[in-house]
Amino acid sequence: MGFDYSPWLRPEMMPNIWCPGCGVGIIVKAFIRAMSACGWNRDDTAFVSGIGCTSRAPGYVNMNTLHTTHGRALTFATGIKLAAPDKNVAVISGDGDAAAIGGNHLIHTCRRNIDITLVIVNNGIYGMTGGQYSPTSLPETRAATSPYGNLDRAFDLCELSKAAGATYVARGHVGNAIFLERLIKGGLEHKGFAVIEVMANCHTQYGRRNKHPDPAELIQFIGSRAVSVSQWSKLAPEERGDKFPVGVLHKDTTVPEYTETYKVVQARARERLKAES
Amino acid sequence: MSQSNDRVFWPGNEIIVEAALRAGCTFFGGYPITPSSEIAAHMALRLPQIGGTFIQMEDEIAAMGAVIGASLAGAKSLTATSGPGLSLKQENIGFAMMAEVPCVIVDAQRGGPSTGLPTAPAQSDIMQARWGTHGDHSVIALTPTYPRELYIETIRAFHLAELYRTPVYVMLDEIMAHTTESFRIPSADECGIIKPRSEYTEARVNSWRPFNDYFQGQHLHITGLSHTAEGFPTTNPAIVHKSILHLVNKIVNAQPQIERNAEYLLDDADIAVITFGSPGRAAREAVLAARANGIKVGIFRPITYWPFPVQTVRDLVDRVKAVVVPELNLGMLALQVEKSAMRPEVRIHPVNETGGIAIEPERILAAIEEAQRGI
Numbered sequence: 081m082g083f084d085y086s087p088w089l090r091p092e093m094m095p096n097i098w099c100p101g102c103g104v105g106i107i108v109k110a111f112i113r114a115m116s117a118c119g120w121n122r123d124d125t126a127f128v129s130g131i132g133c134t135s136r137a138p139g140y141v142n143m144n145t146l147h148t149t150h151g152r153a154l155t156f157a158t159g160i161k162l163a164a165p166d167k168n169v170a171v172i173s174g175d176g177d178a179a180a181i182g183g184n185h186l187i188h189t190c191r192r193n194i195d196i197t198l199v200i201v202n203n204g205i206y207g208m209t210g211g212q213y214s215p216t217s218l219p220e221t222r223a224a225t226s227p228y229g230n231l232d233r234a235f236d237l238c239e240l241s242k243a244a245g246a247t248y249v250a251r252g253h254v255g256n257a258i259f260l261e262r263l264i265k266g267g268l269e270h271k272g273f274a275v276i277e278v279m280a281n282c283h284t285q286y287g288r289r290n291k292h293p294d295p296a297e298l299i300q301f302i303g304s305r306a307v308s309v310s311q312w313s314k315l316a317p318e319e320r321g322d323k324f325p326v327g328v329l330h331k332d333t334t335v336p337e338y339t340e341t342y343k344v345v346q347a348r349a350r351e352r353l354k355a356e357s
Numbered sequence: 358m359s360q361s362n363d364r365v366f367w368p369g370n371e372i373i374v375e376a377a378l379r380a381g382c383t384f385f386g387g388y389p390i391t392p393s394s395e396i397a398a399h400m401a402l403r404l405p406q407i408g409g410t411f412i413q414m415e416d417e418i419a420a421m422g423a424v425i426g427a428s429l430a431g432a433k434s435l436t437a438t439s440g441p442g443l444s445l446k447q448e449n450i451g452f453a454m455m456a457e458v459p460c461v462i463v464d465a466q467r468g469g470p471s472t473g474l475p476t477a478p479a480q481s482d483i484m485q486a487r488w489g490t491h492g493d494h495s496v497i498a499l500t501p502t503y504p505r506e507l508y509i510e511t512i513r514a515f516h517l518a519e520l521y522r523t524p525v526y527v528m529l530d531e532i533m534a535h536t537t538e539s540f541r542i543p544s545a546d547e548c549g550i551i552k553p554r555s556e557y558t559e560a561r562v563n564s565w566r567p568f569n570d571y572f573q574g575q576h577l578h579i580t581g582l583s584h585t586a587e588g589f590p591t592t593n594p595a596i597v598h599k600s601i602l603h604l605v606n607k608i609v610n611a612q613p614q615i616e617r618n619a620e621y622l623l624d625d626a627d628i629a630v631i632t633f634g635s636p637g638r639a640a641r642e643a644v645l646a647a648r649a650n651g652i653k654v655g656i657f658r659p660i661t662y663w664p665f666p667v668q669t670v671r672d673l674v675d676r677v678k679a680v681v682v683p684e685l686n687l688g689m690l691a692l693q694v695e696k697s698a699m700r701p702e703v704r705i706h707p708v709n710e711t712g713g714i715a716i717e718p719e720r721i722l723a724a725i726e727e728a729q730r731g732i
């Protein structure tokens with residue numbers, strides 16, 4: 081029997097806004113299966129996003145959902161988690177949302193190690209606004225705002241998250257949904273801030289400008305560049321090219337989680353108050 | 358909490374914290390900025406003592422986001438900032454208006470634009486409080502003058518936020534933020550309504566989207582997009598228009614209930630000093646001095662600044678022969694008085710200061726005397 085998505089979705093919200101062939105549906109489904117596999121109760125879960133094509137996802141998912149402002153999803157999610165530490169909080173973001181306008185919030189949420197799971201749908205472009213380059217667009221990418229080729233260098237979101245202090249960092253891609261579900265599940269189970277980057281297709285805004293207009297072909301092309309973490313370490317730098325490692329890239333269970341640490345602060349405050357009175 | 362007849366000796370910034378805690382605030386998200394910083398520092402000390410949560414976020418945008426998130430999870434939430442920080446918060450404040458999320462924003466005003474005068478008083482954010490975020494909206498902003506008022510209005514801000522399902526501003530200035538003086542903590546009666554959010558069932562009518570917080574089994578969708586009464590995005594022109602009218606009118610129509618003013622010696626007055634915030638104190642000295650010289654002058658202070666008490670000001674201006682408007686900006690209140698008044702023959706005598714200093718009573722007295730000569 082296949083997975084029954086019906087309790088997890090809001091059928092009255094369909095059809096969705098995504099282009100036919102968009103990979104974000106694959107990712108949202110993997111997210112849902114991962115939540116289900118973790119035993120997450122929809123009543124006790126908040127699903128938060130910013131602004132962008134990807135960020136429309138929570139509107140279609142049947143739980144406590146929040147569609148915030150561009151780039152700021154993690155700040156709202158942090159408020160929810162702090163006010164309700166025993167609830168589950170998950171966030172979904174586009175690459176522009178998470179790493180351009182929201183880049184500051186991303187690194188600081190990593191640093192705090194608060195128990196939130198972030199999935200970044202990295203399609204290397206601004207989908208919603210019409211295909212402008214993003215901080216993860218590769219050099220030479222043709223975008224609405226780089227008609228002569230993108231001159232920026234791209235962020236490696238996993239390296240960035242790891243360096244900033246995230247304690248679970250993984251990368252998957254839209255062409256392997258089963259593997260992706262496992263990576264997201266690992267993030268949900270992890271007690272701390274988890275970042276899962278998903279290499280994804282935007283054939284409409286990226287593909288048409290960069291010789292990959294067909295969604296199936298683009299998804300396959302992305303998959304062809306994925307290399308397992310173990311293989312990756314064996315590749316020489318010149319062999320790496322436009323390939324990227326997939327799997328769990330970093331996991332550290334020794335770092336205290338933020339809301340747990342705050343309970344210590346509360347205990348200290350009460351003790352000091354008692355001592356003073 | 359201390360006994361209601363306790364006298365305390367607190368700076369304005371500490372008054373805000375203690376009043377917020379009394380109102381049931383359990384969450385503060387902030388970012389340091391003069392002259393509001395002590396609010397955050399005091400919250401960091403006090404909130405964990407009562408099982409609440411304080412967090413210093415990475416900037417004011419994040420602080421505002423965290424406050425909204427915490428409020429959605431059920432916590433009465435506060436943030437505090439000044440000038441540049443208020444500018445940064447504006448987009449998320451608009452979100453809180455659109456998504457009808459109760460929260461309180463304190464702005465300890467300093468000189469601007471830009472970094473301006475970080476350590477000096479101003480009242481030049483009052484229009485930003487009204488119009489700072491984009492799109493049609495209404496807003497509630499409270500402008501107390503004295504310590505007890507600051508305490509009571511901070512508590513009322515939480516009540517109004519819950520009742521009207523909207524962010525509410527408490528606007529003070531550097532002088533009020535840092536002036537320490539003795540006052541008696543108001544009694545429960547004087548504080549007005551204080552109750553948990555769960556008891557605000559009457560607020561239901563003020564909520565366009567489905568009423569409630571998260572984690573109550575309702576699976577709310579909350580968005581800054583224009584949305585239906587079910588909370589889901591829509592571009593249907595009739596529904597969108599209706600929702601915007603709801604956001605604006607729930608506050609406009611409640612103006613008589615939200616209105617609160619302070620009046621002083623106005624009964625026989627020929628001249629009204631109309632002012633708000635800390636200049637209200639200098640105005641009092643000036644009015645007493647003018648009265649000693651036989652000038653019939655009194656004071657009108659809107660304590661609910663937004664929505665502005667248009668009709669009350671109109672009636673007042675009808676009764677007097679001249680108006681003096683002292684304010685720490687270049688005429689934002691005067692503009693509002695002018696807009697409210699229907700009689701062009703009533704002269705408005707502005708007293709403006711943007712140099713980061715208080716308006717001395719002598720300047721207001723001089724303006725009163727000039728107004729008297731012109732009558």
Ligand SMILES: Cc1ncc(C[n+]2csc(CCOP(=O)(O)OP(=O)(O)O)c2C)c(N)n1
Nearest residue numbers: 131132133134150174175176177206207208
């Ligand atoms: C403050 C602000 N600036 C700009 C925008 C316009 N905007 C909407 S979505 C978007 C970027 C979308 O790209 P990404 O985050 O990568 O998500 P995608 O649409 O590709 O899923 C931008 C710039 C906005 N909504 N708000």
